[in-house]
Amino acid sequence: MLVFGAVRLDLASPRQQVRVGRVASDEPADPDVADESSQTEQLFRDYAAEVNGLAAGGSRVIVLPA
DSSP states (O other): OHHHHHHHHHTSSOOOOOOEEEOOOSSOOOTTTTSOSHHHHHHHHHHHHHHHHHHHTTOSEEEOOO
16 A cells, blocks of 8 residues: 555646745744734835845745744
8 A cells, every 4th residue: 555655646746836935023922913013014124125026036935924
């Protein structure tokens, strides 16, 4: 059974590669990040700049912190 699955996966349609980018912050986790403040606005501007750079570099999927 294991051999059958390995062969089947190997014979599957041609593989596609997707470039993925990840945005992270060195700032400690902040439960109040959604509060309106200049710090929150700056954090979102920084994320947007990183996302733009990753997209310009070819990333098709970008993961943001939750």
